[in-house]
Amino acid sequence: xxxxxxxxxxxxxxxxxxxxxxxxxxxxxxxxxxxxxxxxxxxxxxxxxxxxxxxxxxxxxxxxxxxxxxxxxxxxxxxxxxxxxxxxxxxxxxxxxxxxxxxxxxxxxxxxxxxxxxxxxxxxxxxxxxxxxxxxxxxxxxxxxxxxxxxxxxxxxxxxxxxxxxxxxxxxxxxxxxxxxxxxxxxxxxxxxxxxxxxxxxxxxxxxxxxxxxxxxxxxxxxxxxxxxxxxxxxxxxxxxxxxxxxxxxxxxxxxxxxxxxxxxxxxxxxxxxxxxxxxxxxxxxxxxxxxxxxxxxxxxxxxxxxxxxxxxxxxxxxxxxxxxxxxxxxxxxxxxxxxxxxxxxxxxxxxxxxxxx
Amino acid sequence: xxxxxxxxxxxxxxxxxxxxxxxxxxxxxxxxxxxxxxxxxxxxxxxxxxxxxxxxxxxxxxxxxxxxxxxxxxxxxxxxxxxxxxxxxxxxxxxxxxxxxxxxxxxxxxxxxxxxxxxxx
Numbered sequence: 001x002x003x004x005x006x007x008x009x010x011x012x013x014x015x016x017x018x019x020x021x022x023x024x025x026x027x028x029x030x031x032x033x034x035x036x037x038x039x040x041x042x043x044x045x046x047x048x049x050x051x052x053x054x055x056x057x058x059x060x061x062x063x064x065x066x067x068x069x070x071x072x073x074x075x076x077x078x079x080x081x082x083x084x085x086x087x088x089x090x091x092x093x094x095x096x097x098x099x100x101x102x103x104x105x106x107x108x109x110x111x112x113x114x115x116x117x118x119x120x121x122x123x124x125x126x127x128x129x130x131x132x133x134x135x136x137x138x139x140x141x142x143x144x145x146x147x148x149x150x151x152x153x154x155x156x157x158x159x160x161x162x163x164x165x166x167x168x169x170x171x172x173x174x175x176x177x178x179x180x181x182x183x184x185x186x187x188x189x190x191x192x193x194x195x196x197x198x199x200x201x202x203x204x205x206x207x208x209x210x211x212x213x214x215x216x217x218x219x220x221x222x223x224x225x226x227x228x229x230x231x232x233x234x235x236x237x238x239x240x241x242x243x244x245x246x247x248x249x250x251x252x253x254x255x256x257x258x259x260x261x262x263x264x265x266x267x268x269x270x271x272x273x274x275x276x277x278x279x280x281x282x283x284x285x286x287x288x289x290x291x292x293x294x295x296x297x298x299x300x301x302x303x304x305x306x307x308x309x310x311x312x313x314x315x316x317x318x319x320x321x322x323x324x325x326x327x328x329x330x331x332x333x334x335x336x337x338x339x340x341x342x343x344x345x346x347x348x349x350x351x352x353x354x355x356x357x358x
Numbered sequence: 359x360x361x362x363x364x365x366x367x368x369x370x371x372x373x374x375x376x377x378x379x380x381x382x383x384x385x386x387x388x389x390x391x392x393x394x395x396x397x398x399x400x401x402x403x404x405x406x407x408x409x410x411x412x413x414x415x416x417x418x419x420x421x422x423x424x425x426x427x428x429x430x431x432x433x434x435x436x437x438x439x440x441x442x443x444x445x446x447x448x449x450x451x452x453x454x455x456x457x458x459x460x461x462x463x464x465x466x467x468x469x470x471x472x473x474x475x476x477x478x479x
Contacts, residue, residue: 009412012390017365046439065371067370354369
């Protein structure tokens, strides 16, 4: 028996709208049509018309989940343009905020996979971890989700010493609990049966499609901007990318969980070393003429900002984000997949519609 | 149990995360499987050109049976993405609007209950 099923564009489990039309025969997917582009907002064109404070406001709202990664990339590009240096304190704080955001984002993605294969209690436990991390993010960056704290040259807000101490006090316990959670989860027979060799993306295909971030690292590509071209404080903190070879849902789940755990350790290390001082800076009034291009590793892979300025203001902004689903990738991941696994495979790719379709 | 459905029409995902947090935390609110089962329909995002057709088609199917709650500043008037949101859609009226970028999970849960209560009365 063969039939078609349409998923989306709106679905409760997906953060953003996307549409899949699946052709099913004998409970397996034989063909996939993918339709995206629901969220195109034209942020890049809009950014070049805005003054710097307004641009910083908008850039933090291009994507809610990767908000700080976008701000950081934009601010580093402005710093390159103006030749600004960032103090050690500000760059350590930036690293801490970026890693907290990454951990929260990865844990949401991992929880979505667990919910999709029916491991509800485990998924709910991960959701609780994510909420704890978001609350820590609020105390250190001033916002649970959208943290518009980055500014060219430093930050716009300094966490109080008591906030830093509260985060440092909470982190070891969260880290240890997450470690126990991962340790008990990863060899469960049910999980292995539902995720191994499901939705495989072979390394060659991953290279060819140019996927980035966790999706690439789960397919054995050791590519990570934090290690390849260290920025902020990653060089001094010593960082090694996490790579898995499997390329399947299991490998992606492991990358999410292990990177989240590593991220918590990085936050701890960055805040331990935090020197006294202030990191709040004045915004530059005018931008010198020139061009700049900067990449940072967002939660879902490299985010690149290219700026051009005419001497007063920005004239051109280009944003290059991990664009994770398209027809080809959807077909590769979902072809011959069992109907029951479709939602888990889509969840494991962790598409960020807001980033991809700015 | 209140059932809610969320339509992301171009939002950054911040409101959507807070809505998920609100539903995780509230015992009396759950996701609806389809918009037709929902007691409250939440709209996030500035209603982009790409999402408008899908949104209007769905709202036409629903024919005003489900009250609409606009969540977040951009769903109300499009800021900071430019003009947009429900302010630009004459055919859609939100029962209530919740400002904030993003509003907190507690506010969202509160608003869902208020919209549902106003629908019964």
